[in-house]
Amino acid sequence: MKPKVLIGVTGGIAAYKTADIVSQLVKAHVDVRVVMTEAATRFIAPLTFAALSQQKVLTTTFPDNSSGEKDVIYPHLYPATEADAFVVAPATADSLAKLAHGFGDDIVCCSALSLKPDCKRIFCPAMNVQMWEQSIVRENSRKLLEMGWHQIGPEKGWLACGTHGYGRMSSPSAIVQIILHSIF
Numbered sequence: 402m403k404p405k406v407l408i409g410v411t412g413g414i415a416a417y418k419t420a421d422i423v424s425q426l427v428k429a430h431v432d433v434r435v436v437m438t439e440a441a442t443r444f445i446a447p448l449t450f451a452a453l454s455q456q457k458v459l460t461t462t463f464p465d466n467s468s469g470e471k472d473v474i475y476p477h478l479y480p481a482t483e484a485d486a487f488v489v490a491p492a493t494a495d496s497l498a499k500l501a502h503g504f505g506d507d508i509v510c511c512s513a514l515s516l517k518p519d520c521k522r523i524f525c526p527a528m529n530v531q532m533w534e535q536s537i538v539r540e541n542s543r544k545l546l547e548m549g550w551h552q553i554g555p556e557k558g559w560l561a562c563g564t565h566g567y568g569r570m571s572s573p574s575a576i577v578q579i580i581l582h583s584i585f
């Protein structure tokens with residue numbers, strides 16, 4: 402059976418790079434599902450991820466119909482409860498705060514609340530250098546690490562907002578390599 406990876410996309414510029422992550426994982430014979438915050442859908446269309454993964458993309462914690470089938474009626478549980486790895490990429494400052502504090506008010510952070518205990522949890526921060534250097538953002542990242550999450554990046558370099566420093570999301574290939582290592 403293919404390993405299952407759930408990708409949580411949150412609302413940062415680097416969301417376009419996550420399409421490449423999904424594409425590479427699919428090529429590596431991984432069963433990939435994608436959940437997106439409302440903000441993420443402002444940066445990249447759910448259709449892109451649906452086309453790459455050939456799976457339905459979830460953008461809300463509420464079902465889009467009342468069919469009664471469990472995987473339709475409980476978006477906050479399926480596919481999250483079945484994932485072997487959960488990867489938040491890009492992880493915004495906002496999503497780090499929510500994940501670190503157990504919020505459940507969007508489909509990405511709510512999925513995180515439904516993961517199996519042995520599911521690998523990975524976050525890939527991406528933001529402006531001054532955001533990344535805020536003590537509250539670092540504190541939230543530290544909290545996630547203490548809870549067993551793995552952090553990938555951010556890297557130092559040119560940032561989309563026109564500044565330079567730490568804040569770039571790691572390259573899709575580097576992230577994919579670590580994901581594959583964690584599930585195979």
Ligand SMILES: Cc1cc2nc3c(=O)[nH]c(=O)nc-3n(C[C@H](O)[C@H](O)[C@H](O)COP(=O)(O)O)c2cc1C
Nearest residue numbers: 411412413414438440441493494495496527528529
């Ligand atoms: C053009 C633009 C780019 C943004 N890029 C980032 C980013 O790279 N990282 C980040 O943490 N927030 C970024 N933000 C702010 C987030 O989109 C905002 O905090 C949003 O509420 C995050 O929602 P989410 O965490 O639910 O996806 C950006 C906002 C705009 C308008």
